[in-house]
Amino acid sequence: MFAALLRRDLLLAWRSRADVLVSLTFFIIVACLFPFGVGSDKELLIRIGPGVLWVAALLSVLLSLNRLFAQDYADGTLEQWLLSDTPAPLWVAAKILAHWISTGLPLVLISPLLAVLYELPAEWLPTLAVSLLLGTPILALLGAVGAALTLGVRAGGVLIALLVLPLFVPVLIFGAGAVQAVADGTGATPWLLLLGAGDLAALSLAPLACAAALRLAVESG
Amino acid sequence: MMLEARNLACMKGERLLFRNLNLHIQAGGLLRVLGPNGAGKTSLLRILCSLAVPEAGQVLWNGQDIHARAGREIFAPAVLYLGHAPMINGLLTPLENLQLLCAADAQPADADICAAALRAMGLEAALALPCRVLSAGQRRRVALARLHASRAACGQNALARPLWVLDEPFTALDVASVEQLAQTITAHCAAGGMAIFVSHQEAPFGLPAQTLTLGGTA
Numbered sequence: 001m002f003a004a005l006l007r008r009d010l011l012l013a014w015r016s017r018a019d020v021l022v023s024l025t026f027f028i029i030v031a032c033l034f035p036f037g038v039g040s041d042k043e044l045l046i047r048i049g050p051g052v053l054w055v056a057a058l059l060s061v062l063l064s065l066n067r068l069f070a071q072d073y074a075d076g077t078l079e080q081w082l083l084s085d086t087p088a089p090l091w092v093a094a095k096i097l098a099h100w101i102s103t104g105l106p107l108v109l110i111s112p113l114l115a116v117l118y119e120l121p122a123e124w125l126p127t128l129a130v131s132l133l134l135g136t137p138i139l140a141l142l143g144a145v146g147a148a149l150t151l152g153v154r155a156g157g158v159l160i161a162l163l164v165l166p167l168f169v170p171v172l173i174f175g176a177g178a179v180q181a182v183a184d185g186t187g188a189t190p191w192l193l194l195l196g197a198g199d200l201a202a203l204s205l206a207p208l209a210c211a212a213a214l215r216l217a218v219e220s221g
Numbered sequence: 222m223m224l225e226a227r228n229l230a231c232m233k234g235e236r237l238l239f240r241n242l243n244l245h246i247q248a249g250g251l252l253r254v255l256g257p258n259g260a261g262k263t264s265l266l267r268i269l270c271s272l273a274v275p276e277a278g279q280v281l282w283n284g285q286d287i288h289a290r291a292g293r294e295i296f297a298p299a300v301l302y303l304g305h306a307p308m309i310n311g312l313l314t315p316l317e318n319l320q321l322l323c324a325a326d327a328q329p330a331d332a333d334i335c336a337a338a339l340r341a342m343g344l345e346a347a348l349a350l351p352c353r354v355l356s357a358g359q360r361r362r363v364a365l366a367r368l369h370a371s372r373a374a375c376g377q378n379a380l381a382r383p384l385w386v387l388d389e390p391f392t393a394l395d396v397a398s399v400e401q402l403a404q405t406i407t408a409h410c411a412a413g414g415m416a417i418f419v420s421h422q423e424a425p426f427g428l429p430a431q432t433l434t435l436g437g438t439a
Binding site for chain 1: 270271272273274294297298300302304305306307308309310312313317320321322324325326351
């Protein structure tokens, strides 16, 4: 069941790849806007680069969140999953994983290219990519709870932002902090470990919360 | 095997749809829910299959409350619900959609069984098309093929999902498909299953159906 749903959602992501490209393109454009705004001062760009890339990634994840459950809710598939004998947190986790593979992973892969735009030194790039690799799953997991809670609500898209952006703050601090730590020469390991801990915490709690929120949405819908 | 509802009441917003509703259906039973639009038929069906919580009253499956956690775990594998919503993703083919619905039923989602069920519903030519290009009636048939697949997958043991809860299953179907669906439901009940359905039109059932009429006031 986990595998069946994972395969199905990846297949859907592939067939609607225009939607997937939208959030990736958004990430690229936001990251490109900052140098236009703040000018070409090389030292300034290097200083703000990691933070800007992280904020852009975070907004891009946010943009894709309302797609996570909306279609399945609208066409009644979600009800069928809730009636199935597979525990809800399990298939919720499959959906979130598929969502992360189709939206979070491309961000991780393209981030070193964008870092060049800010002339970040090459030795920072692995840390930037690893911090995003560890951080974006937390964003997807927390965001999924927000998406489930705002399902069927009018103006749900704005509400998701209000709900989850405050929760994204620690991830942003640890993620951008990791790259900054490399810059300062103090070592990124503690920051990355904190992100890893965040992954485990979110993975153990978010699917449960998400499943409960989905049940609420269906019961009141 | 028995589904029983005691003193059900349902509120939608501020409006009371029904109250003190009792019903009772046993193996082999067929129940038709009637009533004008807005009388609460869909709400009742959603309550009966544990997707919605009643304002008051209980639904018991073999004596266990299906809205309690323990009861739901026993009940969930026993019910097959076909709602108003098509349950079909437009980007997937009928076969992919059906296999996934069967996976939700925890049935072996065998491609052959699913393809045979779709052929039985007359969708031979549409097997490889994305569902978004199908007509409303064809999409409906994809969803209904699940009933075929459910019967075919469990073979002799036709009671894998004994309780069918069908919300207007005949909508958008042509005459031949209505006849065929009625036969499928009759066969299911004859094998010891039970079915609750909403329908505004008379269908040619081989079995006598109880009727429950909701809301004269709506």
